[in-house]
Amino acid sequence: MNDTEIIEKAKALLGDAILEASNPALRRIFLTVDPKDLVRTVEVLKKELGFAYVATISGLDSGENFEIIYHFGKPSSQLNLRTRVPKSNPHIESICAVIPGAILYERELQDMFGLVVDLIPDSRRLVLPDDWPAGNYPLRKDWKYERPVEKIPGGKS
Amino acid sequence: MKFTVPIGPQHPALKEPISLRMTLDGEIIRDADIRLGYNHRGLEKLAEEKTWLQNIYLTERICGICSHSHTTCFTQGAEKLLEVEPPRRGLYVRFLIAELERVHSHLLWLGVAGHEAGFDTFFMYTWRDREVVMDILEILSGNRVHYSINTLGGVRRDVDELQKKKVLDSLDVLRQRSEYYFKIGATEPSFVARIAGVGRLSKEDAVALCAVGPTARASDIPQDVRKDDPYGVYAEVPFEVCTADTGDVLGRVVVRVKELMQSYNIIEFLLKNLPDGPIAVRSPRRAKPNEVVSRYEAPRGENIHYIKSNGSDKPERLKVRAPTLANYPATVAMLKNGYIADIPLIFAAIDPCVCCAERAVALVDGRSGQENVVLMSELRKQAQERWKKAPLKKDAVWPF
Numbered sequence: 001m002n003d004t005e006i007i008e009k010a011k012a013l014l015g016d017a018i019l020e021a022s023n024p025a026l027r028r029i030f031l032t033v034d035p036k037d038l039v040r041t042v043e044v045l046k047k048e049l050g051f052a053y054v055a056t057i058s059g060l061d062s063g064e065n066f067e068i069i070y071h072f073g074k075p076s077s078q079l080n081l082r083t084r085v086p087k088s089n090p091h092i093e094s095i096c097a098v099i100p101g102a103i104l105y106e107r108e109l110q111d112m113f114g115l116v117v118d119l120i121p122d123s124r125r126l127v128l129p130d131d132w133p134a135g136n137y138p139l140r141k142d143w144k145y146e147r148p149v150e151k152i153p154g155g156k157s
Numbered sequence: 158m159k160f161t162v163p164i165g166p167q168h169p170a171l172k173e174p175i176s177l178r179m180t181l182d183g184e185i186i187r188d189a190d191i192r193l194g195y196n197h198r199g200l201e202k203l204a205e206e207k208t209w210l211q212n213i214y215l216t217e218r219i220c221g222i223c224s225h226s227h228t229t230c231f232t233q234g235a236e237k238l239l240e241v242e243p244p245r246r247g248l249y250v251r252f253l254i255a256e257l258e259r260v261h262s263h264l265l266w267l268g269v270a271g272h273e274a275g276f277d278t279f280f281m282y283t284w285r286d287r288e289v290v291m292d293i294l295e296i297l298s299g300n301r302v303h304y305s306i307n308t309l310g311g312v313r314r315d316v317d318e319l320q321k322k323k324v325l326d327s328l329d330v331l332r333q334r335s336e337y338y339f340k341i342g343a344t345e346p347s348f349v350a351r352i353a354g355v356g357r358l359s360k361e362d363a364v365a366l367c368a369v370g371p372t373a374r375a376s377d378i379p380q381d382v383r384k385d386d387p388y389g390v391y392a393e394v395p396f397e398v399c400t401a402d403t404g405d406v407l408g409r410v411v412v413r414v415k416e417l418m419q420s421y422n423i424i425e426f427l428l429k430n431l432p433d434g435p436i437a438v439r440s441p442r443r444a445k446p447n448e449v450v451s452r453y454e455a456p457r458g459e460n461i462h463y464i465k466s467n468g469s470d471k472p473e474r475l476k477v478r479a480p481t482l483a484n485y486p487a488t489v490a491m492l493k494n495g496y497i498a499d500i501p502l503i504f505a506a507i508d509p510c511v512c513c514a515e516r517a518v519a520l521v522d523g524r525s526g527q528e529n530v531v532l533m534s535e536l537r538k539q540a541q542e543r544w545k546k547a548p549l550k551k552d553a554v555w556p557f
Contacts, residue, residue, distance in 0.1 A: 024447075025237075025449075027386050028449075052365070053364070054367050055452075055478060055483070056463075056478035058474070058476035060465065060473075061474075069463065071450060071461060071478075073452075073459070075379075075380065075384075075385045076385065078452065100365050100366060100486065101365060101366040101483070101486050103486060104482060104486065112201075125194070126193055127194035128197070129194060138199060138202055145199070145202070
């Protein structure tokens, strides 16, 4: 199945759920869906189109919204499923029920962007330390790292 | 009665900070839990403040073993965004280094596998032979670890006739040695018996848990980005995807030994067909707003970078997914229902690659909550003691 056929089949199966579809390069497909259709789309991609492998999930801070891109792979193609959630209400549903291997990437998203992944099987922190101050999400664009002032014990001031 | 055994943050098999919590029933692992982040360097955030050229050398520092994988993955993505096409000679040199890196990484891993299985002679042999490929890399790039060969629009160093001859001569030595490793199992049945049936991962689990690289290929999934999504020169290079159907540590050894032979063929092909011409072209500094997904088959599996540009000389976002992270959920499945003595072997089998620092393993007694800090060397000794007493798996056969 080539890229155009995959896009057409996805459109036939999902209808209006697919907001945008593009194919910028060979074996690179980008689809955009609404967050409410996300899990249904992932299910269809896995069962009907054979995209059972999630390479990773990228988060992206684009000002008003968070863009979340699910990178799927299968031997003959690579598909990127994009969805946008508003920063004011950053909730997204977990896809672990469909693809259990996505758990680490969803936990990473929660840590780095402060997204809330609903129905996630395991919501503990993954990459940030346990004593990391709450409300600090490093990969948000407005977050800046400030190096704490170094104090030498016994040194001058 | 169940025990919980925390292992790490210092890694039991390799020298990497990761914390594992094992729930034990006797000496059988019933559940395993992974905690990461002891060495999180905030590299994705840092990349947003560096230019495209600086980021090549930044991504090179993600890993000390497969450094070239990350920088190549980033560079080929950045080149697409900057709309620059590297010349063919540059590409050949770039992927020559890539295959040499795969050889050194697999030889290193074979040694570690032998070490964890208590077969230290094998470890000494493979690491001695690894020096041959390290020397080639030093001759070609000037460096042993971070080759720094990539630049936007090509590579930084050319290969001359003398270097070519030297590499081809060394390749003969490496081939001979690898053929000897093929025969090892037949003459050393205890090695095969130690690794056969350990850390089993079924094909279904490997698919569901999104395993990559040799771990997936040992579970009979013919998944290799070089074949599936040919990047760079791989569309014109003949090679085979190596798989095994046993899904255990033995299978992972078999896959890697076979891949070594394939890599030698690729290196020979690249050197003998090295095209003439320049090695690099000039590249613009700014990239138009766009995005790209770059994939690369690193020695440990698929490496994927998502890069977004915003019109400036810096990336808007760089997302890096190294293959080891993808293999963690599969590792948990492999550890389940295995023995505590197999932890180092199973963990080493995915060839984990996070960063370096070794200290101790803490064993917690579930009943009293008492913590026991054990040195790694002690754990390895215990593991080997246990396997000396265990009956040999007489039916295990070396597949070569």
